[in-house]
Structures are given as C-alpha cells and as structure tokens.
C-alpha cells in the first residue's frame with residue numbers, strides 16, 4: 456500500500472549534479488517513489504544538469520541504472536520505471552562557463568514562467584555560488600523559484616556566513632531550502648507528534664522529570680568512496696553540526712505556536728543559542744574523538760581509516776561523543792550525551808529519554824531497585840518508539856518487577872512502506888514548505904557552537920583515539936557517560 460498522497464502543482468526540478476552520487480543514490484530513487492505513489496503530476500519534469508555530455512536518452516539510462524542499484528527490486532516495475540524516466544531530461548552545463556545555459560533556459564521556457572521551478576545543488580559547495588550566479592545571469596529564476604542547498608553549508612562559521620551571503624545575493628531567504636535529511640525521517644517528525652499532539656509527555660518533558668538524554672547515530676559503513684570530502688570534514692562537521700544538533704533541538708525546543716516554517720525554526724534557534732559553550736577550558740572532559748582501526752564489520756574484515764584514506768596519518772575523527780548542556784530553565788542540569796561514528800558495531804540511530812526514578816520506592820524490600828523509565832525513539836533501522844515501563848512479572852511469585860516496552864514499531868502498526876527522508880523533503884520544496892529545512896541563522900548558530908570545539912581540539916592537539924571497527928567506539932566514550940553514573944543505552 457502507498458503512503459498518504461498530498462498532490463503538488465506541476466514543476467520543473469533541475470538537479471545540478473544530476474549524474475553524481477547523491478542524485479543516483481538518493482534523489483532519483485526518492486522522486487521515482489513519489490511518482491510510483493502517484494504524487495507527481497503528469498506534466499512535471501526532472502532535468503539533470505552537469506558537465507558530462509549526456510543526451511536526455513543517455514541520462515534516462517543513467518537513471519535506470521541508478522534505480523536498479525538503489526531501489527528494492529520489489530518496488531521496480533517496467534511501467535513505473537518507464538513513466539518515471541520519460542519525465543527526465545538532461546542539459547549539459549558548466550557552472551563556471553556559459554556553456555549549455557541558453558539551452559537550459561530554452562528547455563525551462565517551454566513551460567512558460569507560471570510553473571514552479573526548483574534548482575537542487577547536488578554539487579560540491581564551492582560551486583553553489585557559481586550555480587546561483589548562472590541561474591540569475593541567464594534569467595532562469597523568478598520570485599517563485601526555489602533553490603535547494605545540500606550540506607555542508609560551510610566548514611566553519613566564517614565560511615558558512617560567506618556561503619549564505621553568496622546565495623543571498625541571488626535568492627531571498629524564503630526561496631532557500633537548506634536540506635538536512637534527518638529532519639525528513641519519519642521518527643523525527645513523530646517526535647514532534649509525540650510531544651505536541653499528546654498531552655501526556657509535555658508536562659514531564661523537563662529537568663524535573665528527565666534525568667538525561669542520549670542521541671546516537673551509529674553507522675556500520677566507512678567512507679563509501681567519499682574519502683576526499685570526509686578527510687576535510689570529520690564526524691563533528693559531517694554529522695554533529697547538522698543532523699545531531701538538529702535532533703537535539705527538536706527534543707529540547709519549547710512548543711511552537713504552529714508546526715510551520717519560522718514558528719518551529721525560531722524555537723530551534725533559541726536552543727542553539729542556549730547551548731553551553733565547549734572550548735579549551737572543558738573540551739577534554741566534555742568531548743571524545745575517535746578514529747577507526749582495522750576490525751570487522753558485518754562479519755567481514757575491514758581496513759582502518761588510514762588504510763581507507765591511503766595516508767600514513769590523519770587527525771580526522773570518524774567518531775565523536777559529546778556531553779552537551781542547554782542553559783535554560785527547562786533543561787538546567789540535564790546532560791545530552793551525543794555520539795556518532797563510522798564503522799561501529801551496527802547501523803543504529805536513536806534518541807533515548809531517560810526519566811527520573813520514582814521519588815520513593817515502595818518495593819525496595821521485595822524487589823530492590825526500580826529502573827528509570829526510558830523512552831526510545833528509533834530512527835533507523837526498525838523505525839518506531841518504545842516506552843519502557845516497570846511491570847510486575849505475571850504469576851504468584853510475589854512482586855517481581857521488570858522493564859517491559861510498550862512497543863510501537865511503524866512497520867507493524869502501519870502496513871505502508873516507510874518513505875526515505877528525501878521523498879518528503881524534495882516535495883516540500885515544490886510546496887514551498889520550509890518547516891523541515893534549516894534557516895540561515897540556525898546554521899550559523901550551530902557553527903557558533905561547533906567552531907570553539909574544533910579550535911580547542913586543535914589548540915590542545917587532541918588526537919583521535921583509535922577504536923576497533925565493529926565496536927561502539929573508543930573506551931573514553933564509555934567513560935564519558937559512566938563518570939556521571941550512567942551508561943549508553945544498549946540497542947536491542
């Protein structure tokens with residue numbers, strides 16, 4: 456069964472970098488799924504644009520291969536593939552010359568100016584400004600045009616500001632969609648539903664009732680052919696500055712008055728600006744950097760980061776753990792333990808809210824300690840939520856208590872395919888809905904918190920600690936939380 460369909464108006468989606476890795480792995484499959492589910496209007500077109508001299512027919516073949524490689528075989532059918540690829544066109548353009556741009560303009564103008572136009576920058580960030588300038592120079596944009604900007608938005612605060620200013624020369628902020636695909640994940644949106652569509656949790660969603668929060672985004676994969684980019688980024692820039700910080704904001708924000716654009720983004724911004732600074736004075740106690748060594752992943756032997764990179768040494772971290780704190784009334788004294796890494800023991804992303812214990816244990820004599828209730832929001836795999844509660848073991852054996860989860864796994868509760876985050880976000884751009892996209896000031900506020908960490912690591916020469924591939928990271932990450940008398944949540 457398909458997921459719920461909300462129609463969108465006809466559009467032309469131009470994907471700069473339409474023959475790149477992101478387009479092949481994520482964008483074309485996502486658009487294919489929306490088309491297969493009947494959400495893409497018959498007139499809509501998708502136009503790949505980059506330097507390679509493809510014809511539109513060759514681009515359709517590229518797309519067929521991408522779908523074969525990245526869509527589950529059971530979702531591929533000849534008729535839906537053919538319908539989808541017939542929407543595809545290709546223009547051969549260079550961001551740094553005028554070559555190909557008049558042809559792209561002519562193709563777009565076939566539909567007049569009333570149609571929605573979106574330009575997706577699936578290219579290296581150092582080309583974002585060039586593409587924006589060309590779109591403007593050749594008159595491809597009007598006031599309804601939208602532009603999608605991929606991460607990374609900068610590599611520090613100064614470069615992010617420069618990039619944002621460059622884009623702002625050509626587009627208004629309400630035309631700019633800075634994508635963070637974690638915001639399109641189902642469980643992440645469900646976090647908003649859980650908090651604000653139920654009266655149950657919000658009264659206890661604060662320091663009075665919550666002991667601490669954990670956010671883990673663990674990956675089994677290594678560099679996946681992106682060594683060049685990764686070596687200039689590292690886990691803090693690649694995952695924490697955007698995805699993990701965004702998740703932390705959604706856990707922590709105050710209720711917005713509506714679930715819409717600036718109302719939500721204003722509240723996220725307040726959290727970003729309330730983050731307790733981490734700098735040279737506390738970086739060694741509040742952060743852990745790691746780098747994977749050789750080990751095993753999914754039962755296979757895997758190389759170290761340095762071997763993957765082909766270098767003798769590197770200061771780039773492939774793992775980060777951070778103890779973050781939010782300086783406001785709601786969260787005073789509640790640590791947010793964050794961790795992410797590559798080549799870890801499994802692919803598992805979750806947010807764990809650990810509540811305080813009952814103020815008095817009336818079962819102390821018969822059952823000993825009672826556990827903290829935990830709410831586990833599983834982002835991937837097996838998206839869903841589990842609320843762990845203490846219950847009595849059935850039977851006459853006395854008051855033996857244990858934790859049992861109230862389990863809501865989406866796959867079991869809803870018999871629908873779980874859409875990829877890009878499916879939702881790509882069409883939100885067409886709708887002009889910026890709720891799940893990052894505003895300029897948010898991105899810059901996130902860098903404002905991250906920059907001093909990067910500087911402090913450099914100043915202290917805090918080298919990444921080695922960890923064996925296939926484990927949960929360096930032992931120092933375990934010590935980071937155990938020092939506080941807590942432990943990382945063990946995935947089921």
Ligand SMILES: NC(=O)C1=CN([C@@H]2O[C@H](COP(=O)(O)OP(=O)(O)OC[C@H]3O[C@@H](n4cnc5c(N)ncnc54)[C@H](OP(=O)(O)O)[C@@H]3O)[C@@H](O)[C@H]2O)C=CC1
Pocket residue numbers: 471472473474475476477478480504505506507548549550551576577578579580582605606607684
């Ligand atoms: N791949 C991924 O999983 C992810 C990627 N991203 C981001 O997405 C963006 C694209 O990444 P990715 O797809 O991996 O990169 P690739 O290197 O695979 O693709 C880059 C694309 O840019 C095109 N290109 C390069 N130079 C020019 C130019 N001067 N004019 C026109 N087109 C040009 C290339 O095509 P051609 O050579 O034909 O011109 C190619 O299509 C990056 O910002 C990356 O950080 C973000 C998250 C995940």
Ligand SMILES: O=C1O[C@H](COP(=O)(O)O)[C@@H](O)[C@H](O)[C@H]1O
Pocket residue numbers: 636674693694804
């Ligand atoms: O943005 C990125 O995300 C992926 C992880 O995304 P997921 O949806 O598979 O969890 C990560 O591998 C990549 O390094 C990073 O750039």
